[in-house]
Amino acid sequence: MLGFLSPLFEPGFFSNAPVQTALLVGGIVAVVSGIVGTFTVMRGQSFAGHSLADIGTAGGSASFLLGISPLFGFVAMNLMAAGVMEWIGIRRPRGRDLGAALGLAALLLYLDTTASSTTGATINVLFGSIFTLPSSLVPVIAIFSVVAAGVVLAMYRPLLLSSVSSDLATAQGVRVRLVGIGYLGALAVAVSLSAVTIGAILSTALLIGPAATALRITNRTGRAAVIASAIGVVATWLGVLLAYDSYYWFPSRGGWPVSFFVVTLVFLLYLVSQIRFGRGSRVQRAGVAAQAG
Amino acid sequence: MVQSRGADETAEILHVDGVSVTLSGREILHDVTFHINAGEFTGLIGSNGAGKTTLLRVILGLITPTSGTVRFEGGARRQPHIGYVPQRITLDPDMPLRARDLVGLGIDGQRFGLPWPSAARRRRVDEMLDSVDAMRFAESRVGNLSGGEQQRILIAHALISRPRLLLLDEPLANLDIGSEQEVVDLLSRIATQQQIAVLISTHDMNPLLPVMDRIVYVAAGRIATGTTDEVVSSESLTKLYGHHVDVIHVHDRVLVVAGRTDAALQHGGNESIVELV
Numbered sequence: 001m002l003g004f005l006s007p008l009f010e011p012g013f014f015s016n017a018p019v020q021t022a023l024l025v026g027g028i029v030a031v032v033s034g035i036v037g038t039f040t041v042m043r044g045q046s047f048a049g050h051s052l053a054d055i056g057t058a059g060g061s062a063s064f065l066l067g068i069s070p071l072f073g074f075v076a077m078n079l080m081a082a083g084v085m086e087w088i089g090i091r092r093p094r095g096r097d098l099g100a101a102l103g104l105a106a107l108l109l110y111l112d113t114t115a116s117s118t119t120g121a122t123i124n125v126l127f128g129s130i131f132t133l134p135s136s137l138v139p140v141i142a143i144f145s146v147v148a149a150g151v152v153l154a155m156y157r158p159l160l161l162s163s164v165s166s167d168l169a170t171a172q173g174v175r176v177r178l179v180g181i182g183y184l185g186a187l188a189v190a191v192s193l194s195a196v197t198i199g200a201i202l203s204t205a206l207l208i209g210p211a212a213t214a215l216r217i218t219n220r221t222g223r224a225a226v227i228a229s230a231i232g233v234v235a236t237w238l239g240v241l242l243a244y245d246s247y248y249w250f251p252s253r254g255g256w257p258v259s260f261f262v263v264t265l266v267f268l269l270y271l272v273s274q275i276r277f278g279r280g281s282r283v284q285r286a287g288v289a290a291q292a293g
Numbered sequence: 294m295v296q297s298r299g300a301d302e303t304a305e306i307l308h309v310d311g312v313s314v315t316l317s318g319r320e321i322l323h324d325v326t327f328h329i330n331a332g333e334f335t336g337l338i339g340s341n342g343a344g345k346t347t348l349l350r351v352i353l354g355l356i357t358p359t360s361g362t363v364r365f366e367g368g369a370r371r372q373p374h375i376g377y378v379p380q381r382i383t384l385d386p387d388m389p390l391r392a393r394d395l396v397g398l399g400i401d402g403q404r405f406g407l408p409w410p411s412a413a414r415r416r417r418v419d420e421m422l423d424s425v426d427a428m429r430f431a432e433s434r435v436g437n438l439s440g441g442e443q444q445r446i447l448i449a450h451a452l453i454s455r456p457r458l459l460l461l462d463e464p465l466a467n468l469d470i471g472s473e474q475e476v477v478d479l480l481s482r483i484a485t486q487q488q489i490a491v492l493i494s495t496h497d498m499n500p501l502l503p504v505m506d507r508i509v510y511v512a513a514g515r516i517a518t519g520t521t522d523e524v525v526s527s528e529s530l531t532k533l534y535g536h537h538v539d540v541i542h543v544h545d546r547v548l549v550v551a552g553r554t555d556a557a558l559q560h561g562g563n564e565s566i567v568e569l570v
């Protein structure tokens with residue numbers, strides 16, 4: 001009946017257990033990234049998200065040496081990094097703040113490679129392990145997802161108000177600092193989840209890309225979060241499908257990485273949204289506003 | 294200090310009594326005393342750095358004064374709900390937030406949980422938008438609105454929780470003359486119709502001259518208060534500044550020329566306070 005789709009869906013796609021896990025985990029993580037990422041972009045904290053992914057790489061690689069799942073390494077390292085960022089008051093970190101963490105990540109990745117005598121661990125940390133995730137980890141991922149999304153949704157209004165203006169929020173009785181800490185915690189967990197699925201290198205793209213696209217499409221915060229989640233899910237599922245198909249593609253040595261497809265799809269959707277809802281009209285309106293104000 | 298005309302004690306909304314603030318060794322405010330009554334329109338006038346924002350932050354409870362007290366309606370020490378429009382908010386044009394959403398956050402933005410749309414809530418937001426003449430751009434992104442339009446939305450956001458006192462920090466800065474007049478008229482109408490006390494800080498008193506009931510004039514952390522005529526005179530301001538000050542009336546504008554002061558020299562055509570060194 002769906003025979004015309006057979007060139008797209010290679011044999012065994014839907015009955016393959018790792019594919020089922022990948023679709024489930026990828027879907028959950030994309031929804032969390034969409035919700036958390038919408039606020040990351042609104043708060044101008046994209047680079048904080050990216051920094052967490054970089055720093056988390058040290059945790060992810062350390063966990064291989066300790067023999068635990070990289071998810072726990074990422075989460076532990078990211079929460080710690082978020083704590084330090086809050087403690088020393090870096091809301092928008094810069095490149096120089098990351099030096100030490102990147103050095104540590106490089107050392108641990110090197111040790112991963114030499115200790116395991118294969119490049120598997122390093123590949124997993126950098127490019128994600130969506131096809132090799134043990135199904136026992138799915139409930140853990142689900143719990144982390146519920147916590148990260150739950151924190152953001154529970155603080156939705158105070159978080160939105162303090163993202164608009166911390167002065168406005170403070171005057172209305174919002175404890176802006178506490179909201180900021182809660183949000184940074186949720187961001188740390190979301191980045192970890194994204195790093196485990198599509199890898200540390202590109203995890204920020206799943207967090208920021210769909211949200212940046214959604215911000216163009218709608219004027220409403222809630223809808224932006226829903227659209228960002230939907231874009232993330234579509235990109236991830238298509239990415240999983242294409243990666244599965246790519247097993248037989250050039251240079252036919254085990255397929256292309258999922259993260260490549262996911263990020264390319266996210267980027268293409270962003271380009272389309274730029275053309276359709278893009279700068280031209282917005283800049284014009286902003287220009288009129290500048291004249292009037 | 295110039296005393297104001299006989300005030301009705303029962304209608305007193307705010308009473309600032311002997312407030313001094315010292316921040317990192319520098320005295321920002323010195324023995325500031327004044328009060329505001331319900332429905333009164335008060336201008337907090339002073340050049341940049343005179344202590345206006347600090348005074349507003351003390352009233353909001355964001356800064357604890359080194360000495361002195363702030364009391365609200367009925368002698369309450371604790372801050373009741375105050376409407377507040379902060380200085381120079383930059384609203385990002387990329388932010389997916391409609392003007393009406395920001396006004397709605399004024400009702401329950403501090404509460405946890407997801408917002409729950411209801412007909413009653415929508416009606417209340419509509420009424421508020423209507424009373425600040427903002428229905429026309431209610432569905433637009435706040436970041437895309439003009440300065441005057443954003444100011445009206447921020448006023449609606451501050452007023453929708455029905456405060457008895459509305460504080461605005463330099464709401465006229467960066468507005469063109471037309472929007473400036475619109476915002477002043479709107480605030481004056483709100484003060485009278487809804488019996489809300491309005492305290493508005495500005496470095497240029499001229500736009501407020503027709504509507505001000507009372508003036509709180511700040512210079513180097515000290516204040517003079519009373520009606521405009523009482524405060525804005527050479528005699529009263531000379532006493533405040535501690536050296537000779539000229540008040541010059543040019544057409545329907547007022548110019549304050551304060552010589553020999555350690556306060557910063559002010560420039561700009563809109564300044565009503567000209568301080569010469």
